[in-house]
Amino acid sequence: MKRKVGALEKVDADLSSLQYKIRRDPTSYKEDFHSQYQQYEAQRQIFMQAPVSATDTGIVSFRDLIDFIAHVADCYPTDTAAFPEDLIQLLSLHHEHLGSELREKVVGSLVLLRRKDIIDSPRLLQILFPLLISTPSKSTRALLYQKCLSDLRTSNAKTTNHRLNRTFQTVLFNLLTSNRTSPKGLWAVKITRELWKRQIWTDSKAVEIMKEASLADNEKTVVGGVRFFLGGDKEREELDDESSDEDVIDMGKIKHQIGINKKTKKKARQMENAVATVKRKERKKKQPHPLNFSAFHLLHDPQGFAENLFFRHLQNSKSRLNLDQKLLVLQLVSRLVGLHKLTIMSLYSYFIKYLTPRQPSVTSFLASLAQATHNLVPPDVLESLVKKIADEFVSDAVATEVASAGLNAIREICVRQPLAMNKTLLQDLVDYRKSKDKGVVMAAKGLLGLYREIAPGMLEKRDRGKEAAIGLKSGERKEQRFGEEVVGQIEGLELLEKWREEENQRRIAAKGNEVETHPSDDDVSDEDGWEVDEDSDSDSGGWQNVSSDDDANDANRIGRPTKKARHDPIASGETEDEEEDQDGDKENNPDQASEAARLEAAVSSLATTRILTPADLAKLQELRLTASVNNALPASQRKRAAAAHQAALQRHIDDPLTAAEIEGLASLSTKNTKEQRIAIAKAGKEDKDEARKKNFLMTLGKAKGKQKKSLVDRGKVLKAHKERGKRGGKRGNIG
Secondary structure (H helix, E strand, O other): OOOOHHEEEOOOOOOOHHHHEEEEEEEHHHHHHHHHHHHHHHHHEEEEEEEEEOHHHEEEEEEHHHHHHHHHHHHHHOOOOOOHHHHHHHHHHHEEEEEHHHHHHHHHHHHHHHOOOOOOOOHHHHHHHHHHOOOOOHHHHHHHHHHHHHHHHHHHOOOOHHHHHHHHHHHHHHHHOOOOOOOOOHHHHHHHHHHHOOOOOOHHHHEEEEEEHHHHOOHHHHHHHHHHOOOOHHHHHHHHHHHHOOOOOOOHHHHHHHHOOOOHHHHHHHHHHHHHHHHHHHHHHHOOOOOOOOOHHHOOOOHHHHHHHHHHOOOOOOOOOOOHHHHHHHHHHHHHHHHOOOOOOOHHHHHHHHHHOOOHHHHHHHHHHHHOOOOOOOOHHHHHHHHHHHHOOOOOOOOOHHHHHHHHHHHHHHHHHHHHHOOHHHHHHHHHHHOOOHHHHHHHHHHHHHHHHOHHOOOOOOOHHHHHHHHHOOOOOOOOOOOOOOOOOOOOOHHHHHHHHHHHHHHHHHHHHOOOOOOOOOHHHHHOOOOOOOOOOOOOOOOOOOOOHHHHHHHHHHHHOOHHHHHOOOOOOOOHHHHHHHHHHHHOOOOOOHHHHHHHHHHHHHHHOOOOOHHHHHHHHHHHHHHHHHHHHHHHHHHHHHHHHHHHHHHHHHHOHHHHHHHHHHHHHHOOOOOHHHHEEEEHHHHEEEEOOOOOOHHHHHHHOOOOOOOOHHHHHHHHHHHHHHHHHOOOOOO
């Protein structure tokens, strides 16, 4: 006969209620816990003996007991000491036979034990990661991957756990290097890329893991590693921008709502959460910005990495990569070569067979070739490639889109290495600015403008333009030599030196004397705005007042020698032949050589022999501002073009050159169809309509007037109409 169960026994049988009671008073319910733990032991032994033939009822009961013990294990640490090892053994031996719900419950219980600090994070990852790379179940892999990432993120939430990171990075590195043909390395790529995107791993060890992945023999692993270098930094920046663009909490609005609405616990919790969120964001803003270096700059051996990639995946005939995958590897190699200015001579001959208009993704190959070019590449190596592009892409027989893409590619190559072009080919390409197609004209004019800035001597006189011709004649624009590097200096220093020269000349004209070789203290104080203590003693052991104009006048004497030194070749250290050469130059252009040499010597001496005072820095800032204003004027188009050219050079140092930039002007050569023109017109009309939308409050009266009027409103309108008629209308025109 079935026994009736009392109410209290039903409550005790409920594991959730018992769990709540144990959390409140562990000592009073210890016997109840022991009885449930014994049931768990019995269920576990039955399941371990026959995991495949377990009944559904037994599995449900076993799953509930595992969940119950995991939640209260910290209340009875001695009694549950063997519980984590039981779960580990169950998951390791029978993870293939476990049902999805039971497997998820076991993994979740292990993670819960990790949060309760019953097991540590390295132990948990040591359990989950081997199962992740070995289990055939797709759902199990997704679950384990999520739990591994979650544990790593939690361990590095407050402070960086360097010990755990180094241990796990070593495991991933050994996984890739132990067997390069195994597809298991793909999990190392996924985990590293996700943690790099979350800015948890930002060191060189993570970059080395992806470097080994790029050199693997498995196609998916190689593609994953290459895509990390090509797009990992962009993903990290996008995620950072998304986190910074979160909705801003309006504390004033929340306080106002709580003040006028009914006070409840829910509203109080919302207020507390909002305050905590605002404080957390404020603390995050005040923290120093992390130095997140690009993955390219954290490589230990870029030259060896680029060579291994090229010879293993591109030139190797046994490589199993398809064309798209090889193109990704080629883009990575070209980025490395262009960024670090590496030398791989066989790389440029590899491009020759792909530089045809019929080649699929040819613009990507052109972009890769331009990225692999820098000023240390021998010009004779690139000259044949430029000639090949001109012959294949730029002619009257090809389509206008192809010609504009070819001219664009040639320009991008010549931006990085101007010596790759010869005069004859340059003149032929520049003549395409007379084409009837707009895209070709703009591409040719871009090439013409480039050489007007960097090498106007290669152009004919009629193509140089006014500014380039003047600069070439004055010596300001010189052709770049192979391997020449621009010497760095303080921006605008030549402006400061020119101003000092003008001030000295003005002072000389005012006094009617020559330049004083030893200026007085009054001059120093008047010019720099510094007060000099006359009673200061140089032997007192304190600061010494050094006259900064002495160095400046020394610099002036270097750039502008005295009359005796000018006419005395022996005193100036010049030979007769050198003097004759200088006299010949002065006869041809008397002001060019002397002025250029004087300014160059003066600027270099000012940078190396003078310490800039606060007054000098203030004047330098003022001169920079004046120069920036002058650059906005039409007369300074040459300076703006030079600045734009320099900006273009700096843009390509870290940023990749894409196929879309090569094809940029080709869109001007193609005519839109009727459907495309209609779509563009509709899009523009919608944008205008959106801009014309009024404020909501401004439309309330109009919307209210369009509603159906009541009989009372209609009567009022008719009555007002009759009264206006009696008055003679609104103006009252009745005589």
